[in-house]
Structure formats: C-alpha cells, structure tokens
Amino acid sequence: MSTETKETRPESKPEDPENLSNLVPSGEEALQNLTAYDDNDVVSDASATETDLSLSGSQSEQNLEEDGQNSLDDQSPLTELQLQTQPSPPLPPPPPQLETRISESLGEEESFDLGTEQQSQNQNTTEPNPRARKRRRRKRFFTEINANPAFSRNRRNSIGKEVDSEALIAMSVGFPVNSLTEEEIEANVVSIIGGRDQANYIVVRNHIIALWRSNVSNWLTRDHALESIRVEHKNLVDTAYSFLLEHGYINFGLAPVIKEAKLRSFDGVEPPNVVVIGAGLAGLVAARQLLSMGFRVLVLEGRDRPGGRVKTRKMKGGDGVEAMADVGGSVLTGINGNPLGVLARQLGLPLHKVRDICPLYLPNGELVDIGVDSKIEASFNKLLDRVCKLRQSMIEENKSVDVPLGEALETFRLVYGVADDPQERMLLDWHLANLEYANATLLGNLSMVYWDQDDPYEMGGDHCFIPGGNEIFVHALAENLPIFYGHTVESIRYGNNGVLVYAGDKEFYCDMALCTVPLGVLKKGAIEFYPELPEKKKEAIERLGYGLLNKVAMLFPYNFWGEEIDTFGRLTENSSTRGEFFLFYSYSSVSGGPLLIALVAGDAAERFETMSPTDSVKRVLQILRGIYHPKGIVVPDPVQALCSRWGQDKYSYGSYSYVAVGSSGDDYDILAESVGDGRVFFAGEATNKQYPATMHGAFLSGMREAANILRVARRRASSSSSSPASNPNQSFINKEEEEEENSCLDQLFETPDLTFGCFSALFTPNSDEPNSNALLRVRMEMEKPELSVWLYGLVTRKQASELGEMEGDEMRNECLRDKLGFIAVERKSLSQEGESMISSLKAARLNRQIFD
Numbered sequence: 001m002s003t004e005t006k007e008t009r010p011e012s013k014p015e016d017p018e019n020l021s022n023l024v025p026s027g028e029e030a031l032q033n034l035t036a037y038d039d040n041d042v043v044s045d046a047s048a049t050e051t052d053l054s055l056s057g058s059q060s061e062q063n064l065e066e067d068g069q070n071s072l073d074d075q076s077p078l079t080e081l082q083l084q085t086q087p088s089p090p091l092p093p094p095p096p097q098l099e100t101r102i103s104e105s106l107g108e109e110e111s112f113d114l115g116t117e118q119q120s121q122n123q124n125t126t127e128p129n130p131r132a133r134k135r136r137r138r139k140r141f142f143t144e145i146n147a148n149p150a151f152s153r154n155r156r157n158s159i160g161k162e163v164d165s166e167a168l169i170a171m172s173v174g175f176p177v178n179s180l181t182e183e184e185i186e187a188n189v190v191s192i193i194g195g196r197d198q199a200n201y202i203v204v205r206n207h208i209i210a211l212w213r214s215n216v217s218n219w220l221t222r223d224h225a226l227e228s229i230r231v232e233h234k235n236l237v238d239t240a241y242s243f244l245l246e247h248g249y250i251n252f253g254l255a256p257v258i259k260e261a262k263l264r265s266f267d268g269v270e271p272p273n274v275v276v277i278g279a280g281l282a283g284l285v286a287a288r289q290l291l292s293m294g295f296r297v298l299v300l301e302g303r304d305r306p307g308g309r310v311k312t313r314k315m316k317g318g319d320g321v322e323a324m325a326d327v328g329g330s331v332l333t334g335i336n337g338n339p340l341g342v343l344a345r346q347l348g349l350p351l352h353k354v355r356d357i358c359p360l361y362l363p364n365g366e367l368v369d370i371g372v373d374s375k376i377e378a379s380f381n382k383l384l385d386r387v388c389k390l391r392q393s394m395i396e397e398n399k400s401v402d403v404p405l406g407e408a409l410e411t412f413r414l415v416y417g418v419a420d421d422p423q424e425r426m427l428l429d430w431h432l433a434n435l436e437y438a439n440a441t442l443l444g445n446l447s448m449v450y451w452d453q454d455d456p457y458e459m460g461g462d463h464c465f466i467p468g469g470n471e472i473f474v475h476a477l478a479e480n481l482p483i484f485y486g487h488t489v490e491s492i493r494y495g496n497n498g499v500l501v502y503a504g505d506k507e508f509y510c511d512m513a514l515c516t517v518p519l520g521v522l523k524k525g526a527i528e529f530y531p532e533l534p535e536k537k538k539e540a541i542e543r544l545g546y547g548l549l550n551k552v553a554m555l556f557p558y559n560f561w562g563e564e565i566d567t568f569g570r571l572t573e574n575s576s577t578r579g580e581f582f583l584f585y586s587y588s589s590v591s592g593g594p595l596l597i598a599l600v601a602g603d604a605a606e607r608f609e610t611m612s613p614t615d616s617v618k619r620v621l622q623i624l625r626g627i628y629h630p631k632g633i634v635v636p637d638p639v640q641a642l643c644s645r646w647g648q649d650k651y652s653y654g655s656y657s658y659v660a661v662g663s664s665g666d667d668y669d670i671l672a673e674s675v676g677d678g679r680v681f682f683a684g685e686a687t688n689k690q691y692p693a694t695m696h697g698a699f700l701s702g703m704r705e706a707a708n709i710l711r712v713a714r715r716r717a718s719s720s721s722s723s724p725a726s727n728p729n730q731s732f733i734n735k736e737e738e739e740e741e742n743s744c745l746d747q748l749f750e751t752p753d754l755t756f757g758c759f760s761a762l763f764t765p766n767s768d769e770p771n772s773n774a775l776l777r778v779r780m781e782m783e784k785p786e787l788s789v790w791l792y793g794l795v796t797r798k799q800a801s802e803l804g805e806m807e808g809d810e811m812r813n814e815c816l817r818d819k820l821g822f823i824a825v826e827r828k829s830l831s832q833e834g835e836s837m838i839s840s841l842k843a844a845r846l847n848r849q850i851f852d
C-alpha cells in the first residue's frame, strides 16, 4: 500500500498457546507476571519468568552533526545502477492521477478546498521540533468541468461551481472526473462509451452522489434525485440511481431509515441463498447489503467474534484507569469519501484527527534537530522520486523487470551519498521503517515498480481515530446478522448447481458463496477448493505479498508523554532493528485512558513474535525511559499491556497485503475474480486494487461483491432453467426443511425473553438498546384448533416491555393495531429483517451451546 500510516493489531487464540497476545497486570507485577489473553478476553496463566525492572535510562551518547550537501538534485545517469532484476509483469502505463486535495468536514456538510496541499506542521502544539509524519504528495488541480445541459434551466446560474464541487465529491468516492469506471462500463450505464450521453451521465451520477452525501442519514429517493434534472434525462437518472444504489455508493450504512429499507430484487422468485465466509469488515458489509437486496444470507465465522483484523480490546488497571485499544485496524487513512466516515456520521460518532506533529527522539532522548530532520525527510522523498523516475524510464523502454524497492533506494542512496552522517542515517532509517510499517513488510520484499500502485486512488483528507475504537463499527454492522461463530470453513465445493461449504462436521448448501478470508489464510491453503482454484488465481495468491505488523499496547496509570501529540518516534543506531518500536501512537484523547501503542515493523515484527512478551514490554519501557528520564519525567510501569501476534493467528497469518517483487496491482484484480461461473466470489482487502490493506478497502470490496452477486443472480434468474426459483432443491432452506425450521422457531420460543397473555417475545441477541428488535409471537386461535396458527412480527424491545405491562390482550391488540400499526404475519411471510433476526437468535443459541 501507499506510505500513509496505518495501525497495528494484536490477536491471540485460546487453542494455540503460542499465538497469544499478552496482558501485563498492574505495577511491579506487570513485568513479572504476564498473563496471556485470547480473543475471549480470558485471562489465563501467569507463568512468565522473573524480570528485572531497572532498565537503563540512557543509551548511546552519540553527537550527531548535520552533514553537508547531498547530490540528489544532480541528474546522474540511471545506468549507474547495478540492480539485480527480476522478471515482472509487462509494465502498463502509470495509473491515472487523482491527486487533487480535498478536505471534508466531519459534520453533516462537506467543504472542499482545492490546492491546499501542504499540511500545517506546527499547529496546536508546544513541541519545539514538530515534524510531519506523512510523506508529501505532489498534487494536481482539478480540471475544469463546464456547466452541463443535463441540469434544468433554473439551476444553470450556479451550475459551474456546483458541478465542480459535485465532481470533487464523486472523485473523493473514487470516480474518475470525466470517464466511467470499469464497474459502470460493465453495468452498461450508457450505450456508447465516450459520447454525449456519457458526459451527461457523469454529471447526473456526480449530482446524485453529492446529493446523498449532503445528508447520509437519509434515504435518497429516485424522485428526489430527479427533482433538479431536466425531465428528458429521466433515463439517465434511473440508470445512475440504480447503479449507485446497487453498488453501494448511496443509501448504504447504518442510519435507521437505511437499515430498514429493503430492495425488491426478487419479486416473484425465491431469493437465492448466499453463504458468506468470514465476518470481518468485508463479510459484514457484504452480508448486510445482500440481505437488504433480498438474498437469504448466512455468515460463517471461525472466531467467536466479528471484526477479523478490526479488534478493540478493553484494557483496565487497578485504579480505575481503563481504555479501549485498537489492536488491529485503527486509523481511518483519509476521511474524504471514506465509507467508514459515512458510518461515523450516521452513528453520530465524533472523529479525532491524528495530528500531523510527530517529534522524533535520538537514542539519548534528545529531540532531533529540526533542520536535520527536514533535510533528511526531503532527501528521503527525493530518493523515492528517483525511484519513480527509474521506473518511468523502464516503462518507456518497455522493460519488464522488477527489483526490490529496498535495493533501488539503497543504490540511489549510495550513488547520491545520502545520509552518510550517523544521525542522518538514523533519520533515514526511521523513514524506511515507516515505509515498512505502511506496507507491513521489508523494503526488500516490495516491488519497486508497483509497490505504490494504489497511490493515485488514496482517500484524501485527514487521518482519524474513532474514539472508543473501530469495533463500534463492527458491532453496529454485525447487529441482527445471522452469523454462526466458531465455524471454521475447511473446504468449498462448487459446481453448476450451487456450492457446498464445509465447516467442521456441518455442511451448508447455497446458490453462491462469498469468501472473505484473508490472503494469509488462502496462502496457507487452509481452505480446500473443489475443483481447485484456476491456475491464474493460485499464482496470484502466491505472488501477492502478505506482510506483518505488530503492536504493544500499554495502559499507564497516567499520561507522562503529554496530551498535545498523537504520535512520536524514536531513532536507533542499528539499521537492522529500525522497525522495533520506532513509532508510538498516543490514544489518550480517544481511548478513554492513558494508552500508548508501540509499533513493530519490518524485520523486527517477525522477531517480535518469537520474543517473550515480558521481554518485549521491558524493551519498550527501556526505550521510553531513554526518552523521558533525561527530561526528568518518570515512566511508570504499565498497569496492563498486550502484545500482538498477527503472524501466528490462524485466521489471518499476518497483517495485510502488499505488492511483492514480481507481483502487480493486477493480482488484486485476479484475487477478486469469481470462480465456477459465478458460484464462488471473493472479497477482502487483498481483492481491492485501489484500496488494499485498509479497512475502507475491505468495506468497499464487500459492497463490490454484493453487487456482483446480484448481477449474477439476476442473470441466472432470467434463464429459467438455472433459476434458483425453478429448482427448489437448490434452496438453502427447501420445502422439506421448512417444518424443521418451524420446529426450530418453536424451540426458540420455549424460553422467551418475555411472555404475557397470548404473546411471547424474543429480544435480539446483539443489543440491549430499547430500540433494538423484538420478535413478537401471538397465537391466533381458530374454531378448529388444528387451524390455529402462530403469527409473528417485529416490535422494539421497549414496545414489547410496554405491551407486557398492559392489562389484557384486548388492550394490547388495540395498541398494536392503532398505535403501532403492527401487522402479524405467518412465518413464511415474515420480512427479511424478521428472518435475519431468527437466524441471529439461532446463531446466538448455537454459539452459547458451543462456548458456554
């Protein structure tokens, strides 16, 4: 991925004692008595070896001087380089540049600010030596768009300005300024590519996106979209609206009105069944979207929790200090157009901008001189520019070779004599470590040609934290979804008639399956496919890189590092350990307590997994004391600490994808391709060429595949012989199983949450909120008892309780009918929402049986 910073994660599995993140309890004990934790927050054994807390405060006393000139500005011939080259895929032209800077406010309105590339480096801080953490990017100004005739006359006056800002919003969401995306072309949004219709379509499409983004808590209707467009362009509005809706660019997310909406995609035919494998962001988003499209959906998740590589741990100390630590994905890397930013707005969550200031400390605790710092940062960026030029020349000469990025950078460094001085070398190493962090691997593994192929698409705007952690999103997305936890999928068998998914001793039959497991799991071959995946896909799985990043999260009794910074870094004299705790994230302002997270990148991330947690935490404290003791600041022991082990996590086997030498962005596309003529689909961060290795990339891949599944389902439904409706045996729940289903429901109602009169109610297992769902059941007695039926409907938990408090069923029925507009229906007519609630209840009960 690109160089924008991201966050680490830890994780541990109860089954595998090696695979544990670790907690450090309070005080002295903290380092002597490390307790292992797992995904269930189970605190087990405290058998760590004795540790010595007297860590040395000062380290190297090097006197570092600013060096003279480097000669990076020289136009030295590239042929001087002696690089070991490796074959790479043919070089395509460089990707389109979408580098206009857009800034989006975090409130309901969006504002845009063209060309304000430089971010302020010294704001809101008293730090004497602030530094910018992010690599600067060159920028292009947005090309002008002229007023378009698609708009009605009364809007023409202000049209130029509006079209510009609407185009900017669409761009921030990932749409090109004046062309169609591949998805749009595939969806046939216009009959002639490049014609006048296309130009009009683009304006209409941008307009609809901007309209919805102006109030993401609303359901944007087709009529509303049409209001400001001339009526003769109704077809364009229809096309653009349907495209955007079905592909999840509008009306998506967690606003109440959006959660309730149901598309009528399968009127008159049995909706197809989809099994989603994995309840990470990609799987959750896809499952939600598919349910809202009318599919029947089931999610199989190996862990006992949703979220996958998004995991927030509650940390707690003796004196009431506590904090929420994101041990997986943490930073929203660019808020403009980011779908997670939309969720935050819908849920009313504030965002905390990660401040750009990042002081760097020398091993002796001194702050790095700002002049040297700026100089080396500039040199580092120039080295990268040199690499860009080299690959540009390779593209022009059509040379299909690749070399490791690290090798190219080192060669240029030597050629231009950059960072010969020890302090400069340490600074350069810090930047290289930062690059290894962003890509979760050693620079020696990265493709020089394609490592930053996603740069042109990167989300603009601030990097942000979600106060309380990203699991807020996960829980909101997972609410009421039929997720079966503890179901590790071992094989997937697919054919013309459907898909069989095997998890333990259970098999699940479905029309289509969506596999969202991490690339690390695919690389391990942990899931067998029958027939085997196509060679092309297997090769892409092999080629694409999947790297490692780890974290140590430490909850301290108080904040000793100051409230005014969110990050600080430390330099090391040893290049080979440059990624070891090189960057610290402070979560004091967002996590609820004095929480510090140290990152471990590159080589160090691998070594870290073999170190004992006691030693790791001791080492971090040694570094922190090296920085703060010389300033007279006491660094206390943490009251709790944990270390991640993403590489040993059998549901991940690493942190996120990167473009390895010999691989390219095309491999992401190949990973995204479905197999078995539209039977098995793939989503997840490693299937998203534009936004790999990110939370929003995972989110968008889930949306993408939901749209693909809908397209294939429609195609199949229209060819009657293979329509799921015409072959009931293909249904996930067929007629024969209906009775079993009903008896299952009877079993659920054997232990209702509430019972009163002839009513009983079950609460959704995923929420205690008064407005969460309750499934109400009522017996309709008939004269002939054998004709009596159970009827069902959804109310809220609060309404169910209020009904329970009323006197007599007559009053209840009156309230249901007159006040709540409640209509009780037979089981088979229950809404999709009702069905998914039943599935959640069943899943929760099953999970209780497994885990209690």
Ligand SMILES: Cc1cc2nc3c(=O)[nH]c(=O)nc-3n(C[C@H](O)[C@H](O)[C@H](O)COP(=O)(O)OP(=O)(O)OC[C@H]3O[C@@H](n4cnc5c(N)ncnc54)[C@H](O)[C@@H]3O)c2cc1C
Residues within 6 Å of the ligand: 005, 006, 007, 008, 009, 010, 277, 278, 279, 280, 281, 282, 283, 300, 301, 302, 303, 306, 307, 308, 309, 310, 327, 328, 329, 330, 331, 332, 333, 487, 488, 489, 490, 516, 517, 518, 521, 526, 527, 549, 550, 551, 646, 650, 651, 652, 654, 655, 656, 683, 684, 685, 686, 692, 693, 694, 695, 696, 697, 698
């Ligand atoms: C340490 C770390 C720091 C990161 N920092 C950032 C950041 O700051 N910003 C950012 O945007 N992104 C960050 N990321 C990346 C981001 O977290 C991921 O890209 C994203 O969460 C991936 O989502 P996903 O749905 O593709 O995969 P996952 O979240 O991994 O979901 C896949 C799911 O499949 C399940 N599964 C696996 N195998 C099986 C099986 N056989 N059967 C059933 N279920 C199975 C897993 O348990 C998991 O729940 C970070 C990641 C890590 C690890």
